[in-house]
Amino acid sequence: GAGVSQSPRYKVAKRGQDVALRCDPISGHVSLFWYQQALGQGPEFLTYFQNEAQLDKSGLPSDRFFAERPEGSVSTLKIQRTQQEDSAVYLCASSLALDLPTSPLHFGNGTRLTVT
Amino acid sequence: AQKVTQAQTEISVVEKEDVTLDCVYETRDTTYYLFWYKQPPSGELVFLIRRNSFDEQNEISGRYSWNFQKSTSSFNFTITASQVVDSAVYFCALSISRGSTLGRLYFGRGTQLTVWP
Numbered sequence: 001g002a003g004v005s006q007s008p009r010y011k012v013a014k015r016g017q018d019v020a021l022r023c024d025p026i027s028g029h030v031s032l033f034w035y036q037q038a039l040g041q042g043p044e045f046l047t048y049f050q051n052e053a054q055l056d057k058s059g060l061p062s063d064r065f066f067a068e069r070p071e072g073s074v075s076t077l078k079i080q081r082t083q084q085e086d087s088a089v090y091l092c093a094s095s096l097a098l099d100l101p102t103s104p105l106h107f108g109n110g111t112r113l114t115v116t
Numbered sequence: 117a118q119k120v121t122q123a124q125t126e127i128s129v130v131e132k133e134d135v136t137l138d139c140v141y142e143t144r145d146t147t148y149y150l151f152w153y154k155q156p157p158s159g160e161l162v163f164l165i166r167r168n169s170f171d172e173q174n175e176i177s178g179r180y181s182w183n184f185q186k187s188t189s190s191f192n193f194t195i196t197a198s199q200v201v202d203s204a205v206y207f208c209a210l211s212i213s214r215g216s217t218l219g220r221l222y223f224g225r226g227t228q229l230t231v232w233p
Contacts, residue, residue, distance in 0.1 A: 031219065042207050042223030107161035
């Protein structure tokens with residue numbers, strides 16, 4: 001596709017529900033990042049994939065957060081038993097290069113999650 | 117630890133005014149990269165510029181210019197003759213060139229720029 005695509009665009013979940021957020025990176029992009037952006041804040045790193053390998057998940061805030069990229073393209077961020085503090089915009093970004101950070105990240109429009 | 121500070125939370129200007137967005141960074145690494153991203157209301161982060169720590173030359177791209185000063189750990193962004201379409205949140209970010217996640221960006225809190233007609 002032309003850019004990074006994320007779905008759904010908006011998600012409302014009741015506290016305690018599980019959610020799954022999808023990211024379609026630009027075709028051929030090796031590197032994929034997930035970021036969390038709380039209202040009025042800058043994006044915060046969650047996790048990083050190089051192809052299908054999750055090389056860094058140090059930013060995941062709790063064990064309720066889980067991400068996967070089984071075939072090295074589409075990625076899913078899953079949040080179990082959602083809490084109100086999980087409300088944020090979740091941004092996905094991809095990059096062609098392995099030799100980061102020389103290649104800039106391309107971001108999607110994000111998924112706005114609201115937990116009620 | 118890496119840190120980016122954007123002290124200006126909101127700036128309002130009238131069209132055609134010049135405006136400078138401030139960015140101060142902290143890192144102990146000698147090799148690092150600095151970025152500016154624009155986030156319009158649609159939410160997508162749009163890449164504007166990347167500079168590495170060894171290149172302090174200022175850069176100009178149309179109405180945009182960037183002033184990188186290692187002595188003050190600053191990477192400021194100036195928009196000349198601002199336009200309504202420049203209204204957005206602007207983020208400064210830092211990346212270091214070591215560790216398991218090269219390319220991981222450390223963002224500031226952003227500056228909301230509003231340009232009035």
